[in-house]
Amino acid sequence: MTNAPSDSASRPTKSDTEESLRRRLEIDRAARWPVGIFIGSSLVWLVLGSLIAIAASIKLHDPEFLADHPWLTFGRVRPAHLNAVAYGWLSTCGIGIGLWILSRLCRVPIEDHRSLALAAVLWNMGNAVGIWGILRGDSTAIEWLEYPVYAAPFLLVSFAFVLFTAINLIRKRAPGHIYISQWYIMAAFFWFPALYFTAHGLLVLAPVQAPAQPPINWWYAHNALGLWFTPIGLGAAYYLIPKIIGKPIHSYYLSIIGFWTLAFFYAWNGMHHLIGGPYPAWLITASVVASVMMFIPVITVAINHHFTMVGHFRDLLYSPTLRFVVFGAMAYTVVSLQGSLTAIREINHVTHFTHYTVAHAHLGAYAFASMVFFGAIYYIMPRLLEREWPSRWLIRLHFWPSAIGIALYFVVLSWGGILQGLELNRGTTPFLDIVARTIPYLEWRSVAGTLMTIGHLALLASFIWMLVDRRQSGAQPTLFAERKPSTGAASVSS
């Protein structure tokens, strides 16, 4: 089943080839509705979340903007944005991507695709109810966990189906090696409900005494990034990069080390959000140490992806998936190294409580996670729909505004945040002077966010067009540039 180096002398037989083609078709067809709904609906949340984000961003430099409606006050719009993009966009898309990659690597089609499609609908209902609840005023004001208690049952029941599906895929998998992407995705699918269930239980359902809440809050929130979004993103990158360039990952051994060190260190990071706060110094130090130790998994991933890509960087000119995924993978290295450094007390001293932290969060959730997910969408959807993306111009209209947008976002907000932090640490600077100083940076952030939103609108347009226009079946894959067709090229749905 595998093309190990020792096999290079043998060629796959015709029936092997037909068998794997047929099986991939079956897998993609079974995944069509459930994965399609997860991915499609995530794009709606992406656009909604982006529009809410622009409103929130404008409010920070123009407080009178939409200020007369209680539902639109900044303190509600801001968590509505966060939850819409974290649970509506990233989580929904992540579930779709994770399940599809699992199905492909296990070589087993999703069995009960109808129930899973229903679960996708339920997941979206949970998000809708949650966002409405936040705007209405029922937010829990627990960062990353703002959905009111009545949204949780939708999410938990839906996710039970997702986990059940994943477990079935793994149980019925084809014999042979379990690839690193399967490790990451399965781990994410177990970690997420464990995180959510614990945090929801101890903070919302039956809250512990207030002093104990922030550590649990930030254990949850940081792990939502590190043990939920990150493993799916890494799992996708580890699958898509080698798959597209047709070359296996550079050092499989390194990838295993990366997995275990991530699992071991990441979950301890949470307290770095509370440096200087009313907590035992040793607990905070444990998180700082764990944050710096993250250098190890991050560097192993960087080395691995880089050496895999060496000799193939040219392909970035042609493949949309590769471009988005490699952008994301590089951003992963940057944001994680930045995170490790930011956890160090001397640096945190300047950056804590400032817009710098927001810039860092977006570098991770957008430049890494979202960009990798975008790449995965460009790869997966043609295989689900047996159709190609209708317009390479729309794909360009997605990539460039998104890439330039997040770069601009990160630079202006980090710089503004650092200046803000330095001023905050000068006790004689009046507070309102500090506020005034941040305004131009916040205005530029609104510009950056608008750019990113243009990209998202282009993606949604592409998606709807591809869905609706059935004429594209069997066309050549949509790349950024024309290629002369080569002999024996496989069709897009293989």
Added chain:
Amino acid sequence: MLTASIVLLLIMLCLSVGTLIAFAWAASEGQFRNPDEAAYSIFDPDEPVGIPTDPNLRSGDDERSI
């Protein structure tokens, strides 16, 4: 807090020992022999290594586009 720290330390010791045992077991099982064989598992028989699966992606042709 002190009892809690001691409990944590004990758990940490158990985990460290457990990890070493797990490593030794994995090594004896042969899991670390020939690790790169596993990297090929993403390719099906009809996807021989060396050929990109986004067809028409070839290095050499010079039309580029951003």
Added chain:
Amino acid sequence: MIDRFRYIFIGFMVTFLWAWCGLVLLPVWGLGNFQQASDPDTGELVPPELTALEQRGRDLYVSYGCMYCHSQQVHPARARTDIERGWGSRRTVARDYMNQGIAQLGTMRTGPDLANIGVRNPSDTWHLLHLYNPQITSEGSTMPPFRFLFEKRPVGGEGPSPDVLNLPEEYAVEEGYEVVPSDDALAIVAYLKSLKLSSYEVPEAEAARIDSKMP
């Protein structure tokens, strides 16, 4: 070749549980059972519990997401300028939050820290004006106005109500109308005035103060 899932599963759940012990179990055990202390000067139990009105105010603070711009934690003098800015006389310690119900420590200082706002700003009028439109008391502030927490109504026959908001000329409403705070606005102000988190003498306060001196 690793072809058995169960060992991978055990591995990643053990690593998960390990961190869970440190960051969830430990806080629940060690930081979740505070009792009030007796203030050596007054004999009162501190920190005090919130009154019903203050709790309602806290719920509104949560509902309106004030925490996204305002922190509620005083940091030691060797680390930050909180004490220099008058945001507290000592750093806050865990027990200070025991009666808050929902911890609103916050992670952004788009606006100032509020841990001891009740100490440095005990004026109802200031808070109501600031809530109505932050520009009135703090020009250049980017805090949104909460005019919707106030009622604009015609002046009654007996003249202006006792709790009328005296708005400065720039922000005044037209002749014959007055602005009156709603119950929600009054509750929020009551809650803000109750925020005196690090102004109490709890046993750890002494150690907290040493930690607060400039090096």
